[in-house]
Amino acid sequence: MKNQNATPRVWSTIQATARSFSRRRFLGSLGIGGAAALFAPWGVSAFARMSPRSLATLDAALAAQAGGFTLPPLPYDYNALEPHIDEATMRLHHDKHHATYVGNINTALANYPALQGRDIVDLLYHINDMPEAIRTTIRNSGGGHLNHSIFWATMGPKGGGQPVGALATAINTAFGDFNTFKQRLTAAATAQFGSGWGWLVLDGNKQLQVISRPNQDAPVMEGLAALVGVDVWEHAYYLKYNNRRADYLAAWWNTVNWESVSKRYDQARGA
Numbered sequence: 001m002k003n004q005n006a007t008p009r010v011w012s013t014i015q016a017t018a019r020s021f022s023r024r025r026f027l028g029s030l031g032i033g034g035a036a037a038l039f040a041p042w043g044v045s046a047f048a049r050m051s052p053r054s055l056a057t058l059d060a061a062l063a064a065q066a067g068g069f070t071l072p073p074l075p076y077d078y079n080a081l082e083p084h085i086d087e088a089t090m091r092l093h094h095d096k097h098h099a100t101y102v103g104n105i106n107t108a109l110a111n112y113p114a115l116q117g118r119d120i121v122d123l124l125y126h127i128n129d130m131p132e133a134i135r136t137t138i139r140n141s142g143g144g145h146l147n148h149s150i151f152w153a154t155m156g157p158k159g160g161g162q163p164v165g166a167l168a169t170a171i172n173t174a175f176g177d178f179n180t181f182k183q184r185l186t187a188a189a190t191a192q193f194g195s196g197w198g199w200l201v202l203d204g205n206k207q208l209q210v211i212s213r214p215n216q217d218a219p220v221m222e223g224l225a226a227l228v229g230v231d232v233w234e235h236a237y238y239l240k241y242n243n244r245r246a247d248y249l250a251a252w253w254n255t256v257n258w259e260s261v262s263k264r265y266d267q268a269r270g271a
């Protein structure tokens with residue numbers, strides 16, 4: 001079945017339009033509070049934080065808002081990732097799970113008009129400054145909205161293989177070679193207890209790192225630029241793979257759109 005809502009061209013247009021609006025809104029929001037947040041620790045992190053400008057450029061475009069957050073259409077058909085990720089899972093995952101995160105974050109912000117003009121990257125980056133009553137919802141549902149927006153954008157039909165160019169060089173420098181990187185990310189995602197994500201991120205020292213995080217904790221909360229992530233919530237694979245997370249992870253590598261990931265890398269490092 002085709003997803004009637006999206007074509008790659010429409011998706012690109014949406015991103016380009018959102019980028020121009022979201023960047024201005026995000027940078028405009030960086031007042032004294034924004035500057036203070038740069039020095040406010042988020043838990044205990046060994047990573048240097050990316051600049052909010054780099055993160056806004058990278059991710060705000062994926063989570064544009066106009067009178068509330070909206071579910072971004074898939075940039076390909078629901079069955080485009082077959083046989084690696086099945087159509088039924090994609091429909092449930094995108095249309096139900098992601099949509100629920102979007103609904104929850106909009107509901108949470110309904111009584112906070114001052115926050116409604118800020119994009120999701122901005123809200124998560126300043127998570128410690130958010131009102132306590134809705135901080136957990138922003139973290140969980142806002143994080144879920146951003147994480148899944150990145151997830152859809154970094155997969156695609158005819159995916160897999162390896163990156164080329166600057167990202168390939170950076171991966172070789174950081175991890176030795178692509179296969180070692182692949183093993184590291186697979187191991188991190190496999191070992192994530194319960195629900196969560198495995199990520200390739202760029203930190204504030206422009207270093208690539210492999211991390212895993214529980215639930216919907218978004219790397220941007222730590223000032224990390226998420227380049228590509230794999231969702232290891234059971235809703236991402238249980239219909240097809242049941243409890244076999246390792247099989248799902250092996251299949252997921254065949255869906256990665258390295259061109260998209262490379263563009264994210266270039267944006268994050270300011271190339």
Ligand SMILES: [Fe+2]
Pocket residue numbers: 093097148231233235236
């Ligand atoms: Fe998910």
